[in-house]
Amino acid sequence: MAVWLVPAIVAVVIGVGIFKKVNIYETLTDGAKEGMQTWVSIVPHLVIMMAAVTIFRASGAAGELASWLAPLLSLVGIPADVVPLALMRPISGTATLAMLDQIMQEHGADSYIAKLAAIMQGSTDTTLYVLAVYFGAVGIKKTGDALKIGLLADAAAFFFSVLAATWLL
């Protein structure tokens, strides 16, 4: 279905544009130019964010921290095997996809741990990435409560994932 969705959206936009006598080529390229400015302003944020996340992960700090937090999180029903994934999820989407793959290979794709990890991954987004890109693109420096809300929502999603894995799987 997805292969039809994008062409359909673009075709409808262009169709309506022609009907409303819009200069299609001009608006497409003008918009692209605007996109170019946005792109330029997000690149610095991408580079710095990936550097910070890489240092944190490659040093083993992420793994160590996960092993400290595991006993605490097991109290709310989050098994130790998925704690590293939960910890990395808000800061790196690619890292956690690799971790999910690893968990499935280790425990089997049909195991409870693998299913729970998949639900956790599927129900959340990379909070720090979204924040850095969205606020970076428009030059917001004072981010208010945004990070707090995003991280708490992630924590809630992990908790809800455990409930959903128990009742709905």
Place this chain on the structure above:
Amino acid sequence: MGKAEKGADGMVSIAFAFLILAGFLFAAINGTMAEVNEALFASMGQSIELAISLAGILLFWTGVMKTAEAAGMVKGLADAVQPLLARLFPEIPDGHVVFGYIASNMAANFFGLGNAATPIGLKAMRELKKLSGDGDKASRSMITFLALNTAAITLIPTTVIAIGMKNGASDPTDIIIPALAATILSFFFAIVLDRYYAFRRRR
């Protein structure tokens, strides 16, 4: 700086400092400094590769959205969704086109069109910034919009299903319903949190 950097505003700065310093500290203790060095320099190339792969998508979709706006479609959508979204965004004036961008971004997220969601979301963010008077401080609407994005509802987590298939899951799609339940609950949780913090800031 100074006073303004205190409190929640400095949280992102602290988070980054923590990631970097904790990383170096653990590298020193665990003797992984060589790996950290190697990974760090590799990441710089990777982030530019990521940026390049993002560039075309960003330019293309911003062009499509500009066309949709010129054709009056974004405004039409804005009018349609305003009754729903106005409660979440009390600072946005009646009939403003940004409601259309916000709705388009949420729809793209919902259908898993991450490619389109980001450029449209960035456009919405720009409009919200104009509305807030172009400062460097996130307005209430901008924080709400970010919360909606970090906790966005995804109908079908396609990448996760693909990894399940790759690893030979007997039914890789059985996680769709539980993941949807968890993402919907956390979405509403984020909205409640956002309202709570907005209320606290105003007091």
